[in-house]
Amino acid sequence: MKTSIGLLSVSLLFSATLSFSQAKDPIVENIIKEATQNSQLKKLAHELTDGIGPRLVGTPQMKQAHDWAVSKYQTWGITARNEKWGEWRGWERGISHIDMVYPRVKSLEGMQLAWSPSTNGKTITAETIVLGNAPDSVAFQKWLPSVKGKFVLISMNQATGRPDYNWQEFATKESFEKMKAERTADMAAWRNRMTKTGLTARSLALALEKAGAAGIVASNWSAGFGVNKIFSANTSKIPTIDLSLEDYGLLYRLTESGINPKISVKTDSKELGMVPTFNTIAEIRGTEKPEEYVMLSAHFDSWDGGTGATDNATGTITMLEAMRILKKVYPNPKRTILVGHWGSEEQGLNGSRAFVEDHPEIVKNIQALFNQDNGTGRVVSLSGQGFLNAYDYLGRWLNPVPTEIKSQIQTSFPGSPGGGGSDYASFVAAGVPAFSLSSLGWSYGNYTWHTNRDTYDKIVFDDVQNNAILTAILVYMASEDPNKTSRERSILPINSTTGKPSEWPAQRSPTRKGGVN
Known part of the structure; x- marks a missing residue:
C-alpha cells in the first residue's frame, strides 16, 4: 500500500514569528x-x-x-x-602552504587530504609531472622511475570549470552538446589511462611513493563553481594534496606544454597513534x-x-x-x-x-x-x-x-x-x-x-x-503511543537479477580498529 501526504508546489517562507496552524495538544x-x-x-x-x-x-x-x-x-x-x-x-591537520614558484609565483588554492603524511616542517619544491599514459601495466612500470623527485598529477584535467547548469543557461545548444561529448571522451580516455596502470587508486599512490615521487597532486572536482570533494590520502610517507580545478588545470596545462612548472608544498600534520x-x-x-x-x-x-x-x-x-x-x-x-x-x-x-x-x-x-x-x-x-x-x-x-x-x-x-x-x-x-x-x-x-x-x-x-x-x-x-510498533516486514519485490525475492539487509559489524592497514 502506498500513500502520499503530498508535496506543496510553492515554497513556504516563515520566520520565528510565523503563526503555525494551532494544534489542540x-x-x-x-x-x-x-x-x-x-x-x-x-x-x-x-x-x-x-x-x-x-x-x-x-x-x-x-x-x-x-x-x-x-x-x-x-x-x-x-x-x-x-x-x-x-x-x-589519530591524526591532526596542520597548515597547508602550496605555491607555484615557476614559471611565476602564485599561491595555489588547495589542502592536504585527510591522514596525509606531513612534510615535517619542511617545504618541498619540485617540478610536476602528469601521470604517464602507458600502453599497458608493463610499460607503466618502466615509466615509474620518471616520477622520482617530482609531484605527480593524478587527476583528469577538466576542460571547463563551469557546471552544466551554467552552460545550459548561456551556451548555444550545439556548443553545450559539443562540450559534453568532449568531456565524455576525456573521461573515457582518463579511465583507460588509469586502467592500463594495472593498479587501484590505493596501490597507485603507494607505487608512486615507492618510486620516489615528491608528492601526489589531485583535483576531485564536484561539478560546481569552486567546489572539490575532500577525502583521504592513500600515501604513507609523501604528502597528498587536492587543488582547486582552476589551479590544477593551470599546472596540468603548463606541464603538458613542456614548461615544467615547479611548486612548493608545506603540509603540517601530526600522527597521534x-x-x-x-x-x-x-x-x-x-x-x-x-x-x-x-x-x-x-x-x-x-x-x-x-x-x-x-x-x-x-x-x-x-x-x-x-x-x-x-x-x-x-x-x-x-x-x-x-x-x-x-x-x-x-x-x-x-x-x-x-x-x-x-x-x-x-x-x-x-x-x-x-x-x-x-x-x-x-x-x-x-x-x-x-x-x-x-x-x-x-x-x-x-x-x-x-x-x-x-x-x-x-x-x-x-x-x-x-x-x-x-x-x-x-x-x-x-x-x-x-x-x-x-x-x-x-x-x-x-x-x-x-x-x-x-x-x-x-x-x-x-x-x-x-x-x-x-x-x-x-x-x-x-x-x-499506547501501542508498541509493529515490526512486521513487507514482502520485498523480485530481484530482477536473481529472479528471487529481494532480501532484507543483513546486520553488519563495524570496523572497530580503523585507519590502519
Missing part, C-alpha cells in the same frame, strides 16, 4: 512555541562548526565535539555520556515504560574539507534542539527518549553499527528511530522502510504536525528497507522501525556533500527549525 503547541521563540540553532551551529570545526574520526576535534555535546546536554538537565566503541588512527572513538548518547528517562525507547539519530563526524555544516552538523543540531525542547516541555515521557550522535559514519556507519551490536537489550525495545543526515533542507520525504504497518503509526504521529511542515512531506509506504547511506540503515538491518527524515536538496550533492564549501553560511536555519519541530513532535507522539 498543549505539548505540541509548546514544542512549536519553544522552537520558534527560543531557538538555539544558530548558537549551536556556530559553536560546533566555527568553534570546533570539522570532525574527522580520530582527530582531537572529534573528541572535542563529543565532550561539547555531553556538556551541552548537561546544561539542559539531560543525562549524557560518551561511549567508546573502538579506536582509529591509535585513539579511542566514541558515540555520544543522551537520555530523558521514561516514566511508564522506561525500558522501551524512542530514538533520535544523527552522525556526528564529518570529512574535513569544510566544517561539516550540512553533513552533518545540521542533523546534529536538529537532534540537539529537539532534545532541548522535549526536556523543557515534555520532561516526563512515557518511554525513554534516547539520542545517538554517531562516530565514523563516513567510513561505514561504524558508530551506529557498534551501538546496535553492543546494545541488543535496547535495540529489541526501540519503538521508533528518526535519523536526519542529508543536508540543510526541510524534510520532504519519509519512507516506511519496508515495515508493513508503518503507514498506520507514522500517519497518526504526523497528524498533529503543523500543516506548514506536514504538507511538504511525501510519504511512501511500505517502502523498501535502506541498506546503507546513513545510520538509520544500521537499525533497519536489525529489524528496528528506523526512518530517514530525507530533506530538500539545496544543491547538496554538488556544493556541500563532502566538499571544501560545507560551512556555516550554507545552513538554511528556517528549514532546520522545521526539522527540529517535526522531530520533536514525532518523538513525543511515538513516546505517548
Whole structure:
C-alpha cells in the first residue's frame, strides 16, 4: 500500500514569528512555541562548526565535539555520556602552504587530504609531472622511475570549470552538446589511462611513493563553481594534496606544454597513534515504560574539507534542539527518549553499527528511530522502510504536525528497507522501525556533500527549525503511543537479477580498529 501526504508546489517562507496552524495538544503547541521563540540553532551551529570545526574520526576535534555535546546536554538537565566503541588512527591537520614558484609565483588554492603524511616542517619544491599514459601495466612500470623527485598529477584535467547548469543557461545548444561529448571522451580516455596502470587508486599512490615521487597532486572536482570533494590520502610517507580545478588545470596545462612548472608544498600534520572513538548518547528517562525507547539519530563526524555544516552538523543540531525542547516541555515521557550522535559514519556507519551490536537489550525495545543526515533542507520525504504497518503509526504521529511542515512531506509506504547511506540503515538491518527524515536538496550533492564549501553560511536555519519541530513532535507522539510498533516486514519485490525475492539487509559489524592497514 502506498500513500502520499503530498508535496506543496510553492515554497513556504516563515520566520520565528510565523503563526503555525494551532494544534489542540498543549505539548505540541509548546514544542512549536519553544522552537520558534527560543531557538538555539544558530548558537549551536556556530559553536560546533566555527568553534570546533570539522570532525574527522580520530582527530582531537572529534573528541572535542563529543565532550561539547555531553556538556551541552548537561546544561539542559539531560543525562549524557560518551561511549567508546573502538579506536582509529589519530591524526591532526596542520597548515597547508602550496605555491607555484615557476614559471611565476602564485599561491595555489588547495589542502592536504585527510591522514596525509606531513612534510615535517619542511617545504618541498619540485617540478610536476602528469601521470604517464602507458600502453599497458608493463610499460607503466618502466615509466615509474620518471616520477622520482617530482609531484605527480593524478587527476583528469577538466576542460571547463563551469557546471552544466551554467552552460545550459548561456551556451548555444550545439556548443553545450559539443562540450559534453568532449568531456565524455576525456573521461573515457582518463579511465583507460588509469586502467592500463594495472593498479587501484590505493596501490597507485603507494607505487608512486615507492618510486620516489615528491608528492601526489589531485583535483576531485564536484561539478560546481569552486567546489572539490575532500577525502583521504592513500600515501604513507609523501604528502597528498587536492587543488582547486582552476589551479590544477593551470599546472596540468603548463606541464603538458613542456614548461615544467615547479611548486612548493608545506603540509603540517601530526600522527597521534591509535585513539579511542566514541558515540555520544543522551537520555530523558521514561516514566511508564522506561525500558522501551524512542530514538533520535544523527552522525556526528564529518570529512574535513569544510566544517561539516550540512553533513552533518545540521542533523546534529536538529537532534540537539529537539532534545532541548522535549526536556523543557515534555520532561516526563512515557518511554525513554534516547539520542545517538554517531562516530565514523563516513567510513561505514561504524558508530551506529557498534551501538546496535553492543546494545541488543535496547535495540529489541526501540519503538521508533528518526535519523536526519542529508543536508540543510526541510524534510520532504519519509519512507516506511519496508515495515508493513508503518503507514498506520507514522500517519497518526504526523497528524498533529503543523500543516506548514506536514504538507511538504511525501510519504511512501511500505517502502523498501535502506541498506546503507546513513545510520538509520544500521537499525533497519536489525529489524528496528528506523526512518530517514530525507530533506530538500539545496544543491547538496554538488556544493556541500563532502566538499571544501560545507560551512556555516550554507545552513538554511528556517528549514532546520522545521526539522527540529517535526522531530520533536514525532518523538513525543511515538513516546505517548499506547501501542508498541509493529515490526512486521513487507514482502520485498523480485530481484530482477536473481529472479528471487529481494532480501532484507543483513546486520553488519563495524570496523572497530580503523585507519590502519
